[in-house]
Amino acid sequence: MINPKIIRQNPELVKEKLKHRGVDPKEIDDYVTLDRQNRDAVAKVDDLKRQKNELSKKVKEADPTSEEGQNLIAQVKKINEDTKAVEAEQKEVADSLHYIAVRLPNLPDDSIPVGPDEDSNVEVRKWGDIPKFDFTPKAHWELGENLDILDFEAGAKVSGARFVYYKNAGARLERAVYNFMLDLHTEKQGYQEIIPPYLVNAQTMFGTGQFPKFREDVYTVESTGETLIPTAEVPLTNYYANEILDEKDLPIYFTAFSPCFRSEAGSAGRDTRGLIRMHQFHKVEMVKFSKPEDSMEELEKMTLDAQEVLKQLGLAHHVIILSTGDTGFSSAKTYDVEVWMPEQNVYREISSCSDCLDFQARRAMIRYRKEDGSVDYLHTLNGSGLAVGRTVAAIMENYQQADGTIKVPDVLVPYMNGMEVIK
Numbered sequence: 312m313i314n315p316k317i318i319r320q321n322p323e324l325v326k327e328k329l330k331h332r333g334v335d336p337k338e339i340d341d342y343v344t345l346d347r348q349n350r351d352a353v354a355k356v357d358d359l360k361r362q363k364n365e366l367s368k369k370v371k372e373a374d375p376t377s378e379e380g381q382n383l384i385a386q387v388k389k390i391n392e393d394t395k396a397v398e399a400e401q402k403e404v405a406d407s408l409h410y411i412a413v414r415l416p417n418l419p420d421d422s423i424p425v426g427p428d429e430d431s432n433v434e435v436r437k438w439g440d441i442p443k444f445d446f447t448p449k450a451h452w453e454l455g456e457n458l459d460i461l462d463f464e465a466g467a468k469v470s471g472a473r474f475v476y477y478k479n480a481g482a483r484l485e486r487a488v489y490n491f492m493l494d495l496h497t498e499k500q501g502y503q504e505i506i507p508p509y510l511v512n513a514q515t516m517f518g519t520g521q522f523p524k525f526r527e528d529v530y531t532v533e534s535t536g537e538t539l540i541p542t543a544e545v546p547l548t549n550y551y552a553n554e555i556l557d558e559k560d561l562p563i564y565f566t567a568f569s570p571c572f573r574s575e576a577g578s579a580g581r582d583t584r585g586l587i588r589m590h591q592f593h594k595v596e597m598v599k600f601s602k603p604e605d606s607m608e609e610l611e612k613m614t615l616d617a618q619e620v621l622k623q624l625g626l627a628h629h630v631i632i633l634s635t636g637d638t639g640f641s642s643a644k645t646y647d648v649e650v651w652m653p654e655q656n657v658y659r660e661i662s663s664c665s666d667c668l669d670f671q672a673r674r675a676m677i678r679y680r681k682e683d684g685s686v687d688y689l690h691t692l693n694g695s696g697l698a699v700g701r702t703v704a705a706i707m708e709n710y711q712q713a714d715g716t717i718k719v720p721d722v723l724v725p726y727m728n729g730m731e732v733i734k
Contacts, residue, residue, distance in 0.1 A: 312412050312673045318342055328418045331425050331635035338411055345408040352401035359394045363387060413517070414524055417670040420607075420644040424634045431634035432647070438618065439627030441651050442709055449715070450654040451707040452585040455481060457715055458733055463584070472583070473575065473590045480733045484706070484719075485593065487726030489568045489699045492595040492620055496696055500616050502566035502597060507546035509569060510537040515549045518675030520641035520667075530572050539572035543596035544693040551600065552675040558682055561689065562609055563600040566696065568593065586700040587659060593699035599692040600677070603669065606690035607644070610666040613694045614646045617662040620697050624720045626705050627651040629658055643668045648697075650705045661701045664694030 318325050322343050326336040366387050373380040424433050455461025460481025466474035477485050496502040516522040516538055521529065530539045540546060547565045556563070571594050582588035597616060601609045614630060621628045633645040642665035649658035669688035672678065679689045710718040717733040724731055 312670060313415055313418060314669065314673070315346065315412070317418070319346060325418065328635075329415065331427075332416050332419060332638070333636065334415065338415065342408065342411050342415075345404055345411070349401060349404045349408055352397055352404060355397050356394060356401060359390055359397065363390045363394070366390065413674075416640045417638075417643045417667060419635045419638055420666070420668075423632055423638065423644050426634035427636040428634070429637045432631045432637055433634070434629055434631050435646070437627075437629040438622060439625070439651075441627050442653060444653065444711075444713075446713045448653040448708060448711060450585060451704040454707050454711055454715065454717060458717070460484070460733065461586075471590075473588065475586065475589065480727075480730065481703075483727055483730070484723070484733065485699060485703055487723045488702050488706070489593060489595055490726050491623075491723055492696055492699075492702075493566065493568055495620060495623065496566040496595070496597065496616065500564075500619070502564040505543075505547060505550070505565050505567040507540075507543055507550075507567050507569060509540050509546075510535075511540055511546055511549070512537055515545060515552070515675075518549045518552055519545050519671050520674065521545065524640060528574055530574060540569065541573050542571050542594060542693075542695075543567040543569040544598060547596060547598040548671055548677075548691050548693065549675055551677045554677060555686055556600065556677075556679040556689065558602065558679050561600060561602050561679060562605065565598040566595060567598075568595050568699075586704040589700060595696045595699065597664075597692075597694045597696045601690045601692060602679070603687070603690050606666050606668065606692060609690075609692055610644060610646070610664060613692055614648065614662075614664040617648050617664055617694055617696050620702075621648065621650060621661070623722045624702070624706065626702075626709055628661070633663075639663070639665060641665070641667045641670050643670065650701070651709065652705060653708045653711075659701065659705075661705065662695040662697045665692065667691045667693070 318339065322339050326339045329339065330336060366383055370380065370383045370387060373383055375384065424431050452461060452463060460477065460479050462476040462478055465476045493504060497504050510532065513522055513536060521541060529541050547567055571592055573590060575588055575590060597613055599609050599613060618628065618630065628648055628650045631647050631649065633647060638645050645663055645665040647660050648662040650661040652659045668690050671691045672688040677689055677691065678686050680686050706720060707717050710720065712718060719727050719731050719733065
């Protein structure tokens with residue numbers, strides 16, 4: 312959540328920043344009004360309790376049968392009634408305030424471009440040469456079906472649209488890709504490897520910003536209320552929920568391979584074929600816990616870590632900075648890494664690296680103790696390192712050959728038990 316002091320002290324700035332994220336300025340006006348009413352009600356309750364304490368002392372000293380004693384008892388009773396009424400009013404106001412607060416997106420960082428949607432995103436760098444073919448390149452799903460390594464028809468039969476069976480060398484390639492990623496992150500880039508839970512409770516989903524705003528985007532188990540994770544970011548970030556870390560231990564880097572489950576609500580008609588937009592897919596996630604003053608530098612490093620995966624795989628890509636209108640709910644600044652997909656002749660997102668500042672930390676109550684003994688919220692960051700299915704798709708399309716076979720990138724050959732070509 313946004314630091315309430317920022318909204319309280321500079322509501323016009325918050326209006327201006329969130330206007331570019333689709334928030335009606337009236338929401339901020341309502342927040343400020345409710346916040347003032349809530350603080351006034353809390354102060355009134357405190358004052359009533361103070362009055363009651365003072366009167367209670369006098370009641371003990373007075374004769375309860377006397378007129379004075381009866382009058383004091385009546386005053387205490389009246390204060391009790393007034394207190395209950397104000398507390399009920401305060402709870403109603405606090406609930407309304409909370410409803411707005413948890414649905415406001417993070418404030419965009421001043422360094423990101425202002426714009427309504429993805430058309431306002433800005434490219435910041437490119438890497439690699441776009442491959443040239445002396446034949447018409449095929450889509451990865453066509454290659455996969457021809458080589459008998461992807462079976463979308465069986466996936467649809469068993470589970471429905473946007474599910475797939477990986478088979479034979481396809482299953483081996485998927486496994487090779489995520490093992491390579493994990494080895495790179497843990498052995499070269501300093502991340503601790505985690506295997507997280509794949510089912511989480513509602514509070515955990517709230518902590519990273521998925522709930523309450525995005526409930527329709529996930530799968531929830533009806534019998535228990537637990538949710539299948541949409542990304543390992545959720546359990547990784549909440550690892551330190553309700554804890555206070557020591558400053559000397561920061562930064563902390565986590566990485567995890569996990570399945571991810573998304574309903575893809577609102578994506579009807581988009582990427583209906585192939586591995587780009589699935590209900591179930593694998594991802595290697597990176598999460599960081601950082602001191603506030605270091606988090607933007609950590610974001611740059613995380614983005615380079617994601618790029619390094621693509622560089623070692625030899626896949627052309629570029630990095631874009633997302634505009635205010637395209638940045639995710641919890642993020643203040645996001646870089647997308649997009650890989651070249653030959654069949655579509657476009658770059659497609661394969662990683663998003665975000666700095667959420669203290670937005671998630673406030674929701675999940677993740678803090679750190681400074682050297683001077685004071686306690687503050689730390690900053691959380693997350694990024695894909697990478698989406699595995701999309702990486703497999705990119706490898707298949709970029710490394711396809713005229714005869715329909717697929718060359719295995721050199722760094723993956725050891726993970727493929729020496730296989731150099733998928734035939």
